[in-house]
Amino acid sequence: MRYDLVLKLAAVGGLALVPLSGADFYTELIAKTLVLAIFAMSLDLLVGYTGLVSLGHAAYFGIAAYTVALMSPKYEAASLWLTMPAAVGAAALAALVIGVFVLRTKGIYFIMVTLAFAQMAFYAFHDTPLGGGSDGIYVNMKPTAEIAGFMPFDLDNPTHLYYFILAMLVLVYLFVGRVLQSPFGRVLVGIKSNEHRMQSLGYVTFRYKLAAFALAGGLGGIAGYLYAVVFGFVTPELLSWHQSGNVLLMVILGGMGNLVGAIAGAFAFVAMQEVFSAWTKHWQLAMGLVIVAAVLFLPGGLSAIPARIKRALQGGSAND
Amino acid sequence: MDFASFLIQTLNSLQYGLLLFLVASGLTLVFGIMGIINLAHGSFYMIGAYLAFVLTSATGSLFAALALGIPLALAFGALLEWALFSHLYKRDHLEQVLLTYGLILIFEELRSLLVGDDVHGVDIPAIFSASIPLSDVLSYPVYRLVISVVCIVLAVALYFVIQRTRLGMMIRAGNHDRVMVEALGININMIYRVVFALGVALAALAGMLAAPISSVFPNMGSHVLIISFVIVVIGGIGSVWGALVAALIIGFVDTFGKVLIPELSGMVVYVVMAVVLLWRPEGIFKKG
Numbered sequence: 001m002r003y004d005l006v007l008k009l010a011a012v013g014g015l016a017l018v019p020l021s022g023a024d025f026y027t028e029l030i031a032k033t034l035v036l037a038i039f040a041m042s043l044d045l046l047v048g049y050t051g052l053v054s055l056g057h058a059a060y061f062g063i064a065a066y067t068v069a070l071m072s073p074k075y076e077a078a079s080l081w082l083t084m085p086a087a088v089g090a091a092a093l094a095a096l097v098i099g100v101f102v103l104r105t106k107g108i109y110f111i112m113v114t115l116a117f118a119q120m121a122f123y124a125f126h127d128t129p130l131g132g133g134s135d136g137i138y139v140n141m142k143p144t145a146e147i148a149g150f151m152p153f154d155l156d157n158p159t160h161l162y163y164f165i166l167a168m169l170v171l172v173y174l175f176v177g178r179v180l181q182s183p184f185g186r187v188l189v190g191i192k193s194n195e196h197r198m199q200s201l202g203y204v205t206f207r208y209k210l211a212a213f214a215l216a217g218g219l220g221g222i223a224g225y226l227y228a229v230v231f232g233f234v235t236p237e238l239l240s241w242h243q244s245g246n247v248l249l250m251v252i253l254g255g256m257g258n259l260v261g262a263i264a265g266a267f268a269f270v271a272m273q274e275v276f277s278a279w280t281k282h283w284q285l286a287m288g289l290v291i292v293a294a295v296l297f298l299p300g301g302l303s304a305i306p307a308r309i310k311r312a313l314q315g316g317s318a319n320d
Numbered sequence: 321m322d323f324a325s326f327l328i329q330t331l332n333s334l335q336y337g338l339l340l341f342l343v344a345s346g347l348t349l350v351f352g353i354m355g356i357i358n359l360a361h362g363s364f365y366m367i368g369a370y371l372a373f374v375l376t377s378a379t380g381s382l383f384a385a386l387a388l389g390i391p392l393a394l395a396f397g398a399l400l401e402w403a404l405f406s407h408l409y410k411r412d413h414l415e416q417v418l419l420t421y422g423l424i425l426i427f428e429e430l431r432s433l434l435v436g437d438d439v440h441g442v443d444i445p446a447i448f449s450a451s452i453p454l455s456d457v458l459s460y461p462v463y464r465l466v467i468s469v470v471c472i473v474l475a476v477a478l479y480f481v482i483q484r485t486r487l488g489m490m491i492r493a494g495n496h497d498r499v500m501v502e503a504l505g506i507n508i509n510m511i512y513r514v515v516f517a518l519g520v521a522l523a524a525l526a527g528m529l530a531a532p533i534s535s536v537f538p539n540m541g542s543h544v545l546i547i548s549f550v551i552v553v554i555g556g557i558g559s560v561w562g563a564l565v566a567a568l569i570i571g572f573v574d575t576f577g578k579v580l581i582p583e584l585s586g587m588v589v590y591v592v593m594a595v596v597l598l599w600r601p602e603g604i605f606k607k608g
Contacts, residue, residue, distance in 0.1 A: 053414050101594050104601040108357045108413055108557065112549040113597065116590055119546050123586030241546065245359075245421045252418050285429035291422030295415050296407060 008260070015166055019159045027162055028230075029270065034165045035226045037266035038172050040250040041259050042219035045176055047248065048257030049185070050212045051192030052103075055111050055244050056118025057220055059098070060091040062239030064221030065228035066125060067091070069137045077141040080155065084143070087228075088221040094121070095217020099210045115241055126236040136235030139228050155229060165226055172219060173259055179215070188212050192257075249291065255304055321579070324455040329575055335464045337571020338471035342526035343544055344551040344563045345478060346519025352495045352558020353515055356405060357413050359420040362545025363427040364520045368393060368527025370431055373440045373536045382445045382532065389528055390521055397520025401513045409512075428539065437538050442531040467529050474522070475564060482560060491515060495558050547574075550593045556603025565604065 015034070019027045039061055046052045067087035072078040102113045124130075131137045142155040153160040179185045187208050190198045198205050228234050237243070246269065254265025272290065276283035298304070321329075347361045371392065375385035404423070408416050444463045451459035482488035493501045494511050502508045527540075534540070551570055555562025570589050577588035596604060 047414065053417065055417060101597050104597055105553075108351055108355075109553060109602070111357055111413060111417060112553050113593070115546060116550050116553065116593055120587050120590035123590075127586045128583060241542070245417075248414075249418065249421065252414060256414070282429045282433055284425040285433070288422040288425030288429065292404070292419055292426070295411075295419040295422070296404075299411075299415070 012166070012170060016163070019162045024158065027158060029274070031158075031162050031165050031230055032227075033266055033270045034169050035223050035230060036247070036250065036270065037263040038169055038226070039220055039223035039247050040254070040262040040266045041172055041176055042216045042223060043247050044251045044254075044256060044259060044262040045179075045188075045219065046212060046216045047251050048262070049180060049192060050188040050209060051195075052209065052213065053111050053248075054102075054114040054213075054216075055241065055248060056098075056102075056114035056116070056121075057216070057247055058239050058241070058243035059118040059121040060095050060217035060220040061224035061227065061243065061247075062125070062234075062236070063094050063121065064088060064091040064224030065234045065238050066131045066137070067221075068143065068225055068228045069139050069234040070131060072139050072141060072143070074140060077144040079147075080143040080145045081147060084222075084225055087225040088218050091221025091224060092214045092218030095220075096210065096214040099213035099217075103206060103209050103213060115244065118239060118241060118244055122236055122239040122241075125239060131234065131236075134236060136233060136237075139232045139234065142229055142232070161230065165230070168222060168226060169263075172222060173263075176219070176259060184208070184211070253294070322455075324458045327454060328458060328460055329579055330572075331460060331464065331468070333572040333575040334568070335468045335471075335571075336575055337568040338468050338475070339526050339530055340544070340547060340551060340571060341475060341564050341567035342471060342529075343523045344548040344555070344567050345475075345560050346522040347548050348552045348555065348558055348560060348563045349491070349495075349515050350519050351552060353491060353498075354405070354409060354512055356408055357416050357420070358405075359417060359545065360423040360427065361420075361519070361523055361548065362541030362543075363424050364393070364397075364523035364541070365527040365530075365544045366431065366539075366541030367396075367427065368524030369442075369531040369534075369536045369540060370435055370527075371524065372528035372531035373442050374435065376442050376531075382442065382528075386525075386528055390525060393521040393524035394517045396524075397517035398513050400520070401516040405516060406509070406512070424542070427541075432538065439535055439537040441535050444532045461533075463532060467533075470529065474525075478560060487511075487514070547589065550589055552603075553593055554596045554603055556605040559603065559605040562603055562605030 015030070018030050021027070039057075042060075043054065043057045046054050046057070064087040067090045068078070068083045071083050071086060098114075098117045102110060102117060105113050126134050142161070145151060145153050145155060153164060155161045155164060180189070187198065187203055187205075190201075190203075191205050191208060195205050224238065227238070250265035250269045251262050252265070253268050254261030254263065272287060273283065276286040280286065343361065343365055346364075347358065350356055350358055350361070368389065371389040372382065372385050375388050376382050379385060379388070404419065408419060444461075448463040448466050450462045452462060452465075453459045480488075482491060490501065490506050490511050493504075493506070494508060494515075498508055501511075526544075547570060551563055551566040554569065555564075555566035569592065573592050574585070574589050578585040581588070
């Protein structure tokens with residue numbers, strides 16, 4: 001356990017060193033990856049722990065991103081302390097409302113219905129002039145952290161922004177970890193392994209699932225908010241089902257039900273994207289082949305590799 | 321809206337709904353019988369449309385393209401089932417989602433490599449290129465009527481196959497209880513392969529028929545896929561009859577939505593789905 005903690009601290013320490021290298025390209029790339037890692041963790045709460053395979057998680061990411069874009073005045077910076085809770089709240093609220101509908105279904109239906117509702121949200125921004133339609137909308141000025149004349153940090157400074165994102169990642173990680181340790185989290189895990197049994201134990205599982213769905217939406221909203229702040233540009237594509245597919249891919253790539261795995265999945269995803277797109281314009285072909293191969297030959301994801309190696313090294317004894 | 325344009329929109333709704341039925345019927349059968357969620361089903365529609373474009377350019381006739389394309393699609397479906405999908409039956413839905421998502425990326429990139437990213441048109445066959453005048457200015461293209469008729473014939477044929485043949489009996493039994501079907505000595509793997517190939521061919525056929533009116537363009541499969549999901553959700557998984565009714569509902573709602581409330585048209589079909597979910601979460605035609 002303690003060994004585990006040392007490794008995690010070392011990983012955070014390593015990530016904290018990145019901006020000091022002075023390589024701006026990599027700092028921005030890793031900042032983007034950390035945002036996606038938060039997004040992947042939020043989905044893992046649903047997919048990996050509660051057993052709800054949502055294929056529409058990008059909706060909440062996008063809704064939060066649009067909230068900050070719509071709240072920001074054109075020529076001055078909005079307040080971080082105002083826009084962030086508003087964006088996260090909007091994402092959580094949307095998830096709560098959509099959750100009432102989608103959680104009436106199970107299994108394959110749930111997958112299709114979450115996808116369909118995300119598509120509905122996509123069209124809400126794509127077809128109406130609300131957020132600039134299909135062209136999207138700029139966030140000209142990054143939100144300011146100023147509070148009563150005091151400025152603890154400046155998001156316009158890429159280094160500050162990077163550390164802010166890293167801090168959010170750690171906070172979300174600790175928060176989700178804490179939630180999962182709580183009685184509420186234990187119920188979610190129980191629902192994943194046997195929902196009927198949880199019901200017969202007297203739990204109204206619908207309420208727990210709805211709470212998890214809204215919570216995951218809100219956490220996904222944190223990622224969407226940060227994404228809008230980092231890139232300063234929001235388009236309907238953020239809500240597209242490719243985005244939902246990609247984040248699901250990150251979760252599965254890292255191995256579900258494992259928060260560190262979700263983070264690793266985000267890194268693996270971005271690394272693949274970078275390597276393949278440097279190599280060929282048709283990088284999605286390589287990506288698709290890797291995905292298909294991973295499903296066929298690597299059940300359990302990346303985080304299952306150590307266990308597999310262990311089993312292979314131990315040879316026959318593991319089968320006893 | 322005067323009567324002539326109302327008639328045109330009604331015919332359009334019917335034609336669109338019936339075309340969607342071709343895609344959704346295969347999807348719902350694959351869901352119902354094999355328990356597989358197939359995100360790549362929309363890609364088969366896209367592949368059909370591109371087949372129509374490539375084969376019509378090569379042979380000069382859409383009929384020749386259909387005659388070549390349908391057997392190709394059937395063979396392709398059987399091959400895919402054998403190589404990939406047969407490994408998925410015992411996996412959970414998540415892995416099915418992932419694998420079929422990977423397939424979409426592969427199909428789209430192969431399409432980009434082989435045919436390019438341009439939008440292409442496919443000519444309407446000369447004998448169907450006429451239009452029927454409905455008023456002084458409005459007329460209705462014969463080709464759209466032909467699509468509707470072909471779809472109706474196929475729907476009837478599908479009904480006949482499923483309800484009246486030995487194969488259909490096995491398909492229905494597989495839909496109900498696959499273990500029992502296997503225990504009775506029926507080769508369920510063969511049934512799976514036939515159903516999957518049939519689903520691929522129906523989706524590809526829809527794409528081929530649609531190519532002359534919708535043109536052929538990248539990512540054309542993903543919209544059809546998501547609409548087909550909506551249809552399956554409304555109609556109930558595994559119910560071909562439900563898929564027909566739901567496809568017609570969506571055809572009408574979408575077409576008239578575009579005419580009456582254009583700025584919200586993208587969302588209307590999803591609102592219909594939400595209402596059905598509140599009313600009957602398992603779809604309109606799901607039994608028990």
